[in-house]
Amino acid sequence: MSLRIRILEKETIDQIIDEALGVLQDPGVRIHNEEALELLAEAEALVDREAQVAKIPEKLVRWALDQAPSDFDLYTLAGKPTCHYGGDAVQFDPGSAALTILDSESEEQRPPVTSDFVTFVKLVEVLPQLDAQSTAMICSDVPEEIGDLYRLYLALNYMCKPIVTGAFGKDTWWIMKEMLEVAVGGSEELASKRVAIFDVCPSPPLLWSDLTCQNLIDCARTWIPSELVSMPLAGAVAPVTLAGAVVQHTAECMSGVLISQLAQEGAPIVWGGSPAAFDMREGTPPMGDVGTWLIDCAYAEVGKALGMPTHAYLGMSDAKVVDAQCGLESAGGTIMAALTGINMVSGAGMLDFESCQSLEKLVIDAEIIGMTKRLITGIEIREKPIALSLIRDMGHRGEYLGHPHTMRWFKKELYFPSQILDRGSLDSWKSKGGKTAFERARDEVKSLVEKYEPSGLAPEVRDELRRIAERAADKYGMVKLPALPRE
Amino acid sequence: MVTDLLADIKENLINGDQERTVELTKIALENGIEPMTIVNSALAVGMQIVGDRYSTGEFFLPNLVAAGVTMQNALSILEPELQARHEEVQRVGKVVIGTVKGDIHEIGKSLVATMLSCNGFEVYDVGVDVPTEIFIAKVAETEADLLGLSALLTTTMTMQRQIIEELEKADLRDRVKVMVGGAPVSGEWAESIGADGYAEDAMAAVRLAKLLMQ
Numbered sequence: 001m002s003l004r005i006r007i008l009e010k011e012t013i014d015q016i017i018d019e020a021l022g023v024l025q026d027p028g029v030r031i032h033n034e035e036a037l038e039l040l041a042e043a044e045a046l047v048d049r050e051a052q053v054a055k056i057p058e059k060l061v062r063w064a065l066d067q068a069p070s071d072f073d074l075y076t077l078a079g080k081p082t083c084h085y086g087g088d089a090v091q092f093d094p095g096s097a098a099l100t101i102l103d104s105e106s107e108e109q110r111p112p113v114t115s116d117f118v119t120f121v122k123l124v125e126v127l128p129q130l131d132a133q134s135t136a137m138i139c140s141d142v143p144e145e146i147g148d149l150y151r152l153y154l155a156l157n158y159m160c161k162p163i164v165t166g167a168f169g170k171d172t173w174w175i176m177k178e179m180l181e182v183a184v185g186g187s188e189e190l191a192s193k194r195v196a197i198f199d200v201c202p203s204p205p206l207l208w209s210d211l212t213c214q215n216l217i218d219c220a221r222t223w224i225p226s227e228l229v230s231m232p233l234a235g236a237v238a239p240v241t242l243a244g245a246v247v248q249h250t251a252e253c254m255s256g257v258l259i260s261q262l263a264q265e266g267a268p269i270v271w272g273g274s275p276a277a278f279d280m281r282e283g284t285p286p287m288g289d290v291g292t293w294l295i296d297c298a299y300a301e302v303g304k305a306l307g308m309p310t311h312a313y314l315g316m317s318d319a320k321v322v323d324a325q326c327g328l329e330s331a332g333g334t335i336m337a338a339l340t341g342i343n344m345v346s347g348a349g350m351l352d353f354e355s356c357q358s359l360e361k362l363v364i365d366a367e368i369i370g371m372t373k374r375l376i377t378g379i380e381i382r383e384k385p386i387a388l389s390l391i392r393d394m395g396h397r398g399e400y401l402g403h404p405h406t407m408r409w410f411k412k413e414l415y416f417p418s419q420i421l422d423r424g425s426l427d428s429w430k431s432k433g434g435k436t437a438f439e440r441a442r443d444e445v446k447s448l449v450e451k452y453e454p455s456g457l458a459p460e461v462r463d464e465l466r467r468i469a470e471r472a473a474d475k476y477g478m479v480k481l482p483a484l485p486r487e
Numbered sequence: 488m489v490t491d492l493l494a495d496i497k498e499n500l501i502n503g504d505q506e507r508t509v510e511l512t513k514i515a516l517e518n519g520i521e522p523m524t525i526v527n528s529a530l531a532v533g534m535q536i537v538g539d540r541y542s543t544g545e546f547f548l549p550n551l552v553a554a555g556v557t558m559q560n561a562l563s564i565l566e567p568e569l570q571a572r573h574e575e576v577q578r579v580g581k582v583v584i585g586t587v588k589g590d591i592h593e594i595g596k597s598l599v600a601t602m603l604s605c606n607g608f609e610v611y612d613v614g615v616d617v618p619t620e621i622f623i624a625k626v627a628e629t630e631a632d633l634l635g636l637s638a639l640l641t642t643t644m645t646m647q648r649q650i651i652e653e654l655e656k657a658d659l660r661d662r663v664k665v666m667v668g669g670a671p672v673s674g675e676w677a678e679s680i681g682a683d684g685y686a687e688d689a690m691a692a693v694r695l696a697k698l699l700m701q
Contacts, residue, residue: 398593402552402601407503410549427673428687 020250033213085309088341095350111140220267271303272311288329503553584635
C-alpha cells in the first residue's frame, strides 16, 4: 500500500483548470517563435503576429491534452526501460545546470571543471537511490557556447542510466540530438528507446522564448521527450497566492502541451516545473521553502488530473554549505514530492537556490531519497494474524532478535542507512574520528566513486562522440577539448 | 558425501536455519561423521563466516543471534555423542555474565553472551537485575575466568564498581578478569572503577574476552 497525500480538493483542481483555460483565452500567451505562432494560427488560435501573442480556445487545449501520452518510459543506454513517467511512479535525478560546485576540501564554491562533472556522473551511476542522471553542472573549462552539449558529451561517456538534460541554444540542441543518436545507435533507436529527456522552460509570466519554444518543437518532431519547466515566482512574476501561482503554472504548461502536440501529435511531454514562493525579505526564489513545496505538489495534482506524467524541481536547499538548513529543506521537499507521486523529482545535490552542486550533498540526499522511498511503501501486512500467534508463542520473552520471524522480515521491513547516518554510541562515533555528516559524506564519495564500473560504451562510439564535441568546440575557438579523466 | 553434508550444515548455520541445521547434524551423525569433525569443519567455520560478514556490514544482528542459537541447538545434539567419546569442545574460557541489580536491560547482555558462546566460551548467563551476591557466588562456583557486567543506566552503572569491590572482599578479584559494557559505560569509566576492560559492542566484547584470556 503506497502512501499518498492530496493537497487540493477536487473542486479546487477544477477551478484552477477553468481559470487557466480562461487565462489562455485572455490575455493569452506570448510566443517569441515564428514557427509556433504559425502552428497556432493554423490551428485557429487567435494569433497577433505583431504582438506575438496567441489567444487559445479551450477546445484546442483539450484536444492537445487528449493527444499527449499519459505515460512513457525512459531507457538505460543498454536499452532497458528504467524510469516510468505516468501514474504515481516516483523517481529521482540530481538538480541540473549548476554554475558552481562546492569544493570537497575548502567547502567553498568554485566553477566546476571536466573532472568534477565526470566524478559526479560516476557517483550518480553507483548510487542506487538515484534513477536517472542529469547534466548537473556547467563546466568552466570549455567555451560557454558549448556548455550544454559538453555536459551531455561527458555524461554519455560514463553513464548507463537515462539522463535529464536541456539545451541552451537552438543549434546546440541538434548537436546534442546527434550525440544521443550516436550513443544509442540511430534516430529510430533514439525515438523508441528514449534515453534522454529535455527540459524546456517557459518564462514567467506566460512567455515562450524563441529558443525554448524551438527546443520544444524539435523534441516533439523527433519523438524526444520534453519536460515543461514552468516557474511561477509567487508574489513577483506570478500571483502571491499559492493557488494563483498554480493557475499561472497550469496555463503555461497547457500552452506547452499544445505547441508540442501541434508539432507532433502524441509526442511525449511532461507536466513539470520549478516554481518558488518569492522571499519577501531577500528578493530571492527559495527552492527549499514550504510554499514552494506546496505549489509544486499542487501543480502536480493538477497535471495528474489532466492525465499527464509529472515532474518537479524539489529536494533542494538554499543553504550555502551542507549544514542543518540544507538537510531540513532537502528532506522536506523530497518527502512532499514522493508523497504526491511526482514521476521525476529533480534536485538532489543542489544548494544555493539552483546554482551550486555538491558531491557530498548528493550522497546525503541519496540517503534522504532512500528513506523517502521506504516511507512511501508504507506499512504492509506481512502475515495474518499480524502478530497475535507470534506474541502468544513468545509469551513474555524478549527474544525476537534471532527469531525466525525476525530473520524472515527484518530486511524487508526496515530501512538500512549507509555510513552517512551515525547510529553508533558516542564512544564508537568518537573512535571513528568524531566526524560530522558532511565529513562522513566526503568519505562516502571517495569509496563510492571507486565502485564505479565503466559503462562499456564501444570505443568507436566514444571516438565519434568526441569528434562531434570537438567540431562544436572548434567553432568557438577551442581546438582541443580537455582530456577525459582515466577510468 | 561427507564434505557435501558438512558444507550443507555450514550454509544452513550461516543462514540461521535452526530446523534444517539440526536435521542435517543428525543425518551427519547417522552417516558416521565424527561429532568433533562437525563442530570444527562445519559449525565453527560457519560462525566465523557469520562474524566476518557482520563486521563488513553484510550481516546484521538478527543474523548473528540466529546463527548463535542454531549453533547451540546443533551442539546440544552433538554433546551426548562427544561425551560418549570422552571428548569435549575446546573452551576458550569460562564467563559469568549478567545485567546488574536495578537494571532490566537484556538485549546487549544476551547478545554478548550469545557471541561469546559462539566463539568457544563456556557462558553462564545469570540474567538481568542480578544482585551482587549472585555474581560473586557464581564466579566462585564456576571458577570463571571472566565476569561480564552490563548496565544501561547511569544510575545502575555504579553497581559495576560495587561488584568489583565485593570481588576484592571475597578474595576473588585476582582470579577473574572483569569486563564492563552498556550504553553509558566508557573506557574511562572502566578504568576508573578498576575493571580490566570495556567493549563497545558484542563483536568487540569477543575480541576483548579473547585478549583477556591470553
